[in-house]
Amino acid sequence: MKKIIAMLLAGWLVVCCGCAQVASSADGQQEEVVYAxxxxxxxxxxxxxxxxxxxxxxxxxxxxxxxxxxxxxxxxxxxxxxxxxxxxxxxxxxxxxxxxxxxxxxxxxxxxxxxxxxxxxxxxxxxxxxxxxxxxxxxxxxxxxxxxxxxxxxxxxxxxxxxxxxxxxxxxxQLVASLNFEKTSDEDGWFFTYAATGENTTELDLENISLILALYDGDGVKVEETYASTSSWLRGEKVRFEAISEVDAAEVKVSLDSYSIAD
Structure with a gap:
């Protein structure tokens, strides 16, 4: 009895698998599907x-x-x-x-x-x-x-x-996005320094890297854009990026402006 059930099951699977390769025509006849x-x-x-x-x-x-x-x-x-x-x-x-x-x-x-x-x-x-x-x-x-x-x-x-x-x-x-810029001010509070230190964890030796720092106030309004740059950033090397502004920003968003890859 088990053999009969197994044979019926195997036959049902063959029929089902075969149906994946055919389609019904207008007159009800089954046609082979031709994939493109x-x-x-x-x-x-x-x-x-x-x-x-x-x-x-x-x-x-x-x-x-x-x-x-x-x-x-x-x-x-x-x-x-x-x-x-x-x-x-x-x-x-x-x-x-x-x-x-x-x-x-x-x-x-x-x-x-x-x-x-x-x-x-x-x-x-x-x-x-x-x-x-x-x-x-x-x-x-x-x-x-x-x-x-x-x-x-x-x-x-x-x-x-x-x-x-x-x-x-x-x-x-991704490397630039990982930078976390922190704010410090001078003694009189007239100028603010935004600085971040990052390690080049890529397999690339970078040159002439320029970053854009967008400075936002407490209401989320972008007040100013300033730049931070370095002439070279070799793989495995740690570099400090720094920018100075009169804006006392509540938030800093950094983006990549330009760079080149060393030969």
């Missing part, structure tokens, strides 16, 4: 190859050529908005990449390519695109043919550089 995961990754690769070819063929970079180059990739990926994916994470990344492309194309029509603001926005989107492509390569096996590999490698180098820069900036931001 691999097709989408391959479509990204084909879009890149055609975009690289187009970029090589144009003589001048204009808003129109940038829009057309971007549209090549959009056309390859647009059908996947309505496709079913087995991996929800891959689906999310494909749609996010498509959104980046559409935002880039819209940008070409919103302002002139001769505007400095255009290149700031375009480069930001380009960096995000490079990081997204790096993720497709690393996690989902994105490939292009041999003739286009060097162009993809350039994008991947850009993605790695942006990723590294982001990680470094986050580490420095």
């Amino acid at each position: 995961d691999q097709e989408a990754v391959e479509a990204i690769g084909r879009g890149l190859e055609e975009r690289f070819d187009y970029a090589d063929a144009v003589d001048e970079t204009t808003g129109e050529t940038l829009a057309e180059a971007t549209e090549i990739e959009i056309e390859k990926l647009a059908p996947f908005r309505s496709r079913l994916f087995e991996s929800s994470k891959l689906q999310e990344r494909v749609l996010a990449y498509l959104n980046l492309l559409e935002e880039a194309k819209e940008l070409t029509g919103a302002m002139s390519v001769n505007d400095d603001a255009f290149y700031d926005s375009w480069n930001s989107l380009y960096d995000q695109r490079a990081m997204a492509l790096k993720e497709f390569v690393d996690s989902y096996g994105l490939m292009v043919d041999e003739g286009h590999q060097s162009a993809l490698d350039d994008l991947l180098r850009r993605g790695r550089a942006v990723e590294k820069s982001g990680a470094e900036n986050e580490a420095v931001e």
Whole structure:
């Protein structure tokens, strides 16, 4: 009896697992579900190859050529908005990449390519695109043919550089956020010194670090911004930051203004 129950249970599990791979058609017949995961990754690769070819063929970079180059990739990926994916994470990344492309194309029509603001926005989107492509390569096996590999490698180098820069900036931001500025006053109470000592616990040797100290009164109103800086802050080194102001602040909020990384 136990064997019969076990066999029935095993058969039920097989049926249930099989149902995950089928769907009902309009006439009630069951059809195999075709997931778009691999097709989408391959479509990204084909879009890149055609975009690289187009970029090589144009003589001048204009808003129109940038829009057309971007549209090549959009056309390859647009059908996947309505496709079913087995991996929800891959689906999310494909749609996010498509959104980046559409935002880039819209940008070409919103302002002139001769505007400095255009290149700031375009480069930001380009960096995000490079990081997204790096993720497709690393996690989902994105490939292009041999003739286009060097162009993809350039994008991947850009993605790695942006990723590294982001990680470094986050580490420095966290380091600055950990600083606790304390207030002291001179004997006459005319001036106030705001000082904090912090240890560089990152793996980075920092140079030309500038911090912004926002000084707030008892009502939470920002009264003044002042600066504290140091020329170098090596890993493992303790540095004292100091700023002087006439404002007797009830609260100090510190933020990172600028820095560089030593060679």
